Amino acid sequence: MVLNGKKLQVAQLLLVVMPAFVLFGYNQSGVGGLLSLRNFAETFPEMDTVTTEGAEKSHKKTIQGTVVAMFTIGALLGAFSCSWFGDKLGRRKMIFLAGILTLIGEILQCSSFHIAQFIVGRFILGWGVGQLSATVPVWQSECSGTKNRGAHTVLDGCFISLGYLLESWINLGFFEINFGPVQWRIPLVFPIFVSIMLMSCVFLIPESPRWLCRKGRGEQARANLARFRGLAQDDPLVATEIGGIELALEETGHSAASMKDIFTMGKDKLFYRFMLCILLQLLQQMCGSNLISVYATILFQDSLGMSPELSRVLTGACLTWKFLSCFVAFFTIDRFGRRILFIISGFGMASCMMSLAICTSFPDTNTGAMGAAAFFIFAFNFFVPIGFLGCNFLYCTEVAPMRLRVPMASISTANHWLWNFVVVMITPVAVNTIGYRYFIVYAVISATIVPLVYFFYPETMGRSLEELEMLFAESPSIMSIVRESKRKPAEGGLVTQHLREKIGKDDDDDDEVEYKV
Template identity: 60%
Template sequence: MLDRALGFGGSKKWGVPSPHPSPYGDLWVRGVNLERRFEALLKSSILSHMNMSPFRGHKLSVAQIALIVAPSFILFGYNQAGVGGLLSLPDWTKTFPEIDTSHTTGTVKSHNATIQGVVVATFVLGALTGALSCMYTGDIFGRRKNIFTAAALTLIGEILCSSSYALPQFMIGRTIIGLGTGVLSATVPVWQAECSSAANRGKHVVLDGLFITLGYTLESWINLGASQIKGSNQEASWRMPLAIPISFSIILMSCVFLMPESPRWLIKVGRVEEARVNLSKLKDVTLDNSILAAEIEGIQYALEGSTVKKASMADMFTMGPEKLFYRFCLCIMLQFYQQMSGSNLISVYAPVIFQQNLKLDSQTSRILAGGTLTWKFLSSFVAFFTIDRFGRRALFMFSGVGMGSCMLALAVSTSFPTDNKSASIASVFFIFMFNFFVPIGFLGANFLYCAEIAPVKLRVSMASISTANHWLWNFVVVMATPVAIANIGSHYFILFAAISYCIPLSVYFFFPETMGQSLEQIDAVFRDNNSPLAIVKASKLLSRGDIQNIISEKNQDITKHVEEAKINREKDSV
């Protein structure tokens, strides 16, 4: 009936005049026009896949950073440190007496401290689980849907925590926030790396660390300010800080589908035309641009292996021509270094170090802790301006030497009696210096590097496991530090110094350079070279644009193999 009313009669194809004219006159013409408009709109919608962003090129990159990257990693930093500054507030201990260690003694205090440790750990365990879940969801649903789901989880968790009147509700909320944060930490760097050009990829992804530190800094100063709330409104002294990140979750959920989906993921799942549209917007070129066509072909070539044999988790533990296990080990090692160099130790436990080791009062300790995190945030800009100039390897090695030296100096300065004013000043100085070196190499660059060296068919899986490894060692540090500081004191810092000094050695011999190379070129460096030393050497030449030397070396290798084969044939004939 509707077809006949619009003038389409019995024809199944819209726009073909009906053999039975419609009694509604020129309504048929309107129907044809409406159908054509609908068809054009539908085609446009399919191609863009809900990518309604009005931006292109550089403006689109800025929008991605401001609306997705910034909220994601501010949530990461803010929520990770969100409880530490609240534990001694009067209304907090009144609401949650089960974790009150400020007004208890003896076995009760010990029991409450254990429960407090479990409460703090729920976030980390949730984040670990969230990161691991991306192994299965990352390539099924795509990057944007994963980010939206993660933002929704953080929103639910933040509402539960800020409205809690009982500890179980608070713990459930922290676990859900952790789940969302884990998904964000594993997905957003991959999405960034896959959407960024080789020239600016380092700058874009290293911003992750800057925003993590901004989250830490905001949490520290907001908690300090809220702690001054007195009288009948004391409840707001801890509910308000827990509710503030809700705004970042809402921004993230509102904006993620305005951004383009990863072109590399779209090509992987066979949606090449959508990938072409998104890549043209990211590069600000027309759809028929030759550079765009070349990049699409390069991505398809890199994916050829996965079209023949579907990638599986087990592939990460095999070498083969793609050196997957080697790449996997690099990702695991880098995230291990990030935590076991002491980064999280100083960020989370700076107030404890100031108060217990240096015997400073609570207010002074809070102010100094906020100051160290603000300094760490400002120091993050060093990596932003240097990572695409000096390369990833140089920053990792410089950061490792600096962190190791500061930890060693801190072990010495904190070993003096607490009434030694000079030693206390030196300790504060080295904590500030440590927070200068950390963000240069290990607060953003580590997430970037793992996304860069992983092949596209296993990029999300490798990023998920390496990020889960980050959260695993985070959990170890969180649980071990209070006990270690209480029992071995300054000797604890020697462990982190030793691990930090291992960084420059391992990076020099095993970590290839990725600066200035497309993700497909990085993939080719691993495939075309047989040993770690050869991979590192080729990557350094490629990052300098020294293509001729690479070709020359390859030709020499081929000539050498031909000569050896010729000699062997002559020997066999004799």
């Protein structure tokens, strides 16, 4: 492919990023809508909650939650494995390997006749998706320019929602067919074609220039960066950006040389940056996002007392609304910044969860309360993608240091999958036992997002990854980092200023600056 500039970035988004995160969303929620199908229950009687009652149903709901959650256990380990292999293999090879694993898992899953094979397929599939979720956002942020890095990476959330949307409508379509195993096997076949597309296209896009610089392949890094920016290789802007990358590598090389340094503060405040990522990914899961996405059909059917068909229609509509809501973040993240989106999202989710708890506390015969509960599920799906369906992955790649970007992103993403497992595992049991009180837990956690982000999370908008590196290194305290981040980035950027100082040129003579690398 001989594409440059915006065309190359669009190709990266459509050919690699979109299939990677459609696999994320589709496979994560792909089983939730199948659990109440009679043929599925007959094929896997260990998970049959359709024809059982009482204690037996409660026991099988626990097994159901465990089987569904095997995907997230695999994703947790897959994301964590990137800590060792991500920087060795490079971004593209890691994505290709993940694509192979998703393909194997999907084939095992859709061809299962026994629960053991289904569990193994879920686990392998999750492993591949975990690797994708840890690697693709890093690759995107390292290839994107400062002005559009937020919009490009927040599209991950749009594509996750697209996966949810496709899963819900495909499940509804085959539910109407009502022809035995076709109802659930064909929906599980669909992502196979997405995995093949991902594997076929990933090597058509250039490797990350920042990864190439770290591996000492400067000329190839310069060529790839020029293609992503749509400029000639000898353009001063390309030379400046490559120089900034190499400068950041030089200045942080000693303090961020090994993974164990993540757990120390030091000049670069690595532990603080690590905790920003860990806490953000924890909040993303414990706000209740996947509670709604994975178990929407069950919530409408069991908690709100709606018919199976209406529950699936509302789930499809709800996830379609979530997909459309993702574009709020796309158009605002590089205009208003990351902090304000996190705060608005947290406040909105807390309000909706509390309202949902109040509405579901009434008996399911109260149609007005149940209608209001359905409304707040839709409202919740409006607020989630504003800050916590793509922006969280972006932020973790922005605050991580260059030499530890993949390990830090992979560990924080593994933490994301750990809490995803907790939510998916306990939800069927919790909804069946404590009912509306379960939503209060998520309301309280979502409410903590507002003060945490306001006091501890610096703004990353408008700064290159290398400028952010210097912001953390040069600020004397955590509060000063947050305070300094709210100011408009210096004209020309910190990296350009540092390059000029190292080269010894006059800052005022912009027309005659010679950029050395």
